[in-house]
Amino acid sequence: MMLQAFICGLIWSVMWSVYVFLILKFYPFSMLHDYPKDIQAAATIEKPSKAQEQAEKRFGAAGGLIIFGVLLAFGLPRFHSEQASFLQVLQYIFIVAMTWNVVDLLVMDWLIVCTITPEWIVIKGTGTNSADEAVDLPQTGNNSMTDLLMVLSAVMSAVIGVFAVKISGIVRRREDKQ
Numbered sequence: 001m002m003l004q005a006f007i008c009g010l011i012w013s014v015m016w017s018v019y020v021f022l023i024l025k026f027y028p029f030s031m032l033h034d035y036p037k038d039i040q041a042a043a044t045i046e047k048p049s050k051a052q053e054q055a056e057k058r059f060g061a062a063g064g065l066i067i068f069g070v071l072l073a074f075g076l077p078r079f080h081s082e083q084a085s086f087l088q089v090l091q092y093i094f095i096v097a098m099t100w101n102v103v104d105l106l107v108m109d110w111l112i113v114c115t116i117t118p119e120w121i122v123i124k125g126t127g128t129n130s131a132d133e134a135v136d137l138p139q140t141g142n143n144s145m146t147d148l149l150m151v152l153s154a155v156m157s158a159v160i161g162v163f164a165v166k167i168s169g170i171v172r173r174r175e176d177k178q
Contacts, residue, residue, distance in 0.1 A: 005091070005092045005095035006095055008074040008096050016103075021121075044124045
C-alpha cells in the first residue's frame with residue numbers, strides 16, 4: 001500500500017506542477033495577489049481582458065476537477081474491493097499529500113523557481129532594477145524560528161500520538177477481531 005501511495009503521490013505531484021506552471025505561464029495575472037505587495041507594485045503585467053479572465057477561470061476549473069478526479073481515481077480502486085480501516089485510508093492520503101509537498105518544495109520551489117528560474121517564472125517588471133540589471137528577488141518566505149519550532153512540536157506530537165495508539169493495542173485488537 002505504501003509504495004502504491006508513493007507512486008500515486010509522484011504522479012499527482014507531476015500533474016499539480018504542470019497545472020501550476022501552466023497557470024504561471026499563460027495566466028500570471030491570476031496569481032499576482034499571492035505575491036508580496038512590493039512585487040505586486042513592481043509587476044508590469046497587463047490587465048487581463050474579459051476573455052482572458054474567462055479562459056483562466058475555465059482552465060482553473062477544468063484543471064482542478066481533473067487533478068482532484070485523478071486523486072479520487074487513485075483511491076477508489078485501492079479501497080473499493082476491501083474493508084479498509086479509517087487509519088489505512090488516512091495513511092494512504094497522508095503519503096500522497098506529503099509526496100506532493102516534498103516535490104513542491106524540492107523540485108518546484110528550490111530547483112525550478114530558485115535555482116533554474118526560467119524567464120516565464122519571473123513576473124514581468126520584477127527581475128530587473130531601473131538600470132535593467134538582474135536582481136535577486138527578496139526573501140519573502142516565513143523564516144521565523146518560532147514558527148519552525150511550532151511545526152516541529154506539531155510533528156513530534158503527531159508521531160507520539162501514533163506511537164501511543166500503536167502501544168495501546170487498539171489497532172492490534174481491531175485486527176484480531178477480523
